[in-house]
Amino acid sequence: MAQPIISFNNVSKRYPGGREALSNINFTVEAGEFVLLTGHSGAGKSTLLKLIPAIERASSGTILVNGQSISTLSGRGIPYLRRNLGLVFQDQKLLFDRSVFDNVILPMLVTGQSHAESTRRVRAALDKVGLLDRERANPVALSGGEQQRLCIARAIVNRPTILIADEPTASLDDEYADAIMEMFRSFNQVGVTVLIATHDRDLIAHSSPRVVHLQRGRVLDKATA
């Protein structure tokens, strides 16, 4: 049996002001799994995803990522945790003052890779998402689908073991959404653990062998979790 690569044990998250976004969450993701995290808006999907790279910290409970406890992780340790994760954000977080290439190379610069190695891996990542011919373009000149693919290229360039995406197909039409999901599937097939938050019913119906459903901050069906 595969080892859990992500593990939530009795995790709760309460925001300042008293709103409880997550309540007593228990679930695990095994290495190499493809998991969809579903639920309505406000169910707590984004909060749960943000707990994994320690963008938000849990109010109680234990989170383990790659065997490392996030709950006890110091501020200095967080950057090293994030380097092993590929993050695709709902609001993309692209930098529009630089080219497609320069957006994707950013994680390589952070980890201090050599210029030759960085260039090689950036081009490989852009090739995987079909944007190699647009490497000199500014992201503002890309379509919504291309921008999302650019985010994915930036997320995979450091060869993460876990890929986390928050609503990666939101605001995309069906054709683009299918292409993006196909990309995540192909990464999963080469061993990358994929965790995607979505509320897209079609996507849920067609894509994943495993769905974790959240409702009002709780995992709805423990059997599937």
Place this chain on the structure above:
Amino acid sequence: MNALIRHHLHSLRQSGVRFASAPFAALANMVVIGVVLALPLGMYLLVSNVQSLASSIPTEPQISVFLTPGAAKTDVAALENRLRAVEHVRSVRFVSREAALASLKRSPGMADVISTLRENPLPDAYVVTLGEGSAAAAERLESELKGVPGIAHVQVDSAWVRRIDALLSLGRSAVILLSALLSLALVAVTFNTIRLQILTQREEIEVSKLIGATDAYVRRPFFYWGGLLGASGGLCALLLVFLAQVLLNRNLSEFGNLYGVELRLQFLPVADAALFLAFAALLGWVGTYLSVSRHLSKIQPR
């Protein structure tokens, strides 16, 4: 190559790119810092030039004892013995009125004036030199000698040197105070410039932190930028002071020619100029440190 060295090179390159991408803003900052630093630097240069001029003049207290015309030889002999017996006296030299007049004639512009005189108006005199640090003894001796038979006037010649010394000391204190105040101004200018830089690059900082950038990685380009800003401002100050010195030297040279002396301000030695640039870079770095410590921690990915 080591990842840390690559980070530093990347940060340095980033700072250069930022400098080049907004050249007018960078130039404006450079000039502001340059003007701020030029004030204490110029004053320091002036004080050190006066100090170097003053140091070439002997600072041992000297007393000129002018004798009354036709003083009795016995009084003069007794006076010389008395002067030689005084504590701290290093030398006693008799200057005859003829020797004094000849010496005066050699002074620039005085020969014509003296040639119009019908007789030598100068008295015989003793020049008494005391040891270093015996200014108080010189003043005591001055008051003791007043009223002694055969003496017309007693003058402590080195008093003006002490006054210059006091003035220089005041100048040095003013330079230190001005430097401290304007250093604070430079730190404040850098603090604010870096604050604006951080605000401008807020998105980049946020994304960098999300993809695993350490605080040190995020801070480093700002430190290079601040240091570069301080050093370039320092360079601008050196240039401004150098230009001012060139202009002043022309006027000083003309003024000195009138008195037959060579007057010229000396610029900072290379080592001092390098030290000054390093100090300016350090001030830029301090401003950056304060700004980064205050503003960067507030930017957290959401």
